[in-house]
Amino acid sequence: NAGVMQNPRHLVRRRGQEARLRCSPMKGHSHVYWYRQLPEEGLKFMVYLQKENIIDESGMPKERFSAEFPKEGPSILRIQQVVRGDSAAYFCASSPRDRGYNEQFFGPGTRLTVL
């Protein structure tokens, strides 16, 4: 069973460009979470999605950031008009949510560098 997959693993963008980060959950998992990790810090929750639904986006910046998890295909985290402060590691996690608790399995992360 393949784990959570993220791509690209490394992404370099210039200020003002768009960044698209993709996440494919583990097989059988229908819940996806995105977290951001700034250098030397812990992970901060951004958004929780199920197929075609955003369940909790309380951690998403109000502007420039959006997320989706379509019926077919991976979840996408999109950052428009990137700024240097967006440089971070972005982790996706998935869970099956059928066990009454919420153990989340993390992907390898996408390391975004904004020049």
Next chain:
Amino acid sequence: ELKVEQNPLFLSMQEGKNYTIYCNYSTTSDRLYWYRQDPGKSLESLFVLLSNGAVKQEGRLMASLDTKARLSTLHITAAVHDLSATYFCAVDSGGGTSYGKLTFGQGTILTVHP
């Protein structure tokens, strides 16, 4: 707003010694998770603690949860170099539709040296 605090943030240990990492959180929760992260890598799930008094052990690591004190501990026994990593605790604060939002501690950077 839920706050999760770990201490110490930096831990330098000699091989063979024992030590404990503490994780305090500010609101009621009975779901706590411990993760390990190696430099430049993703997070590996270590323990899932789901009730007051829960204790889990794997190798040289043992985790426990006291929901009344809002405290979890990660105890390291007879440390070895391979345990060098950053350890995070995370608390699931959600209920209803917010279920699933993990709040992480700052992480404890553990270095084990000869």
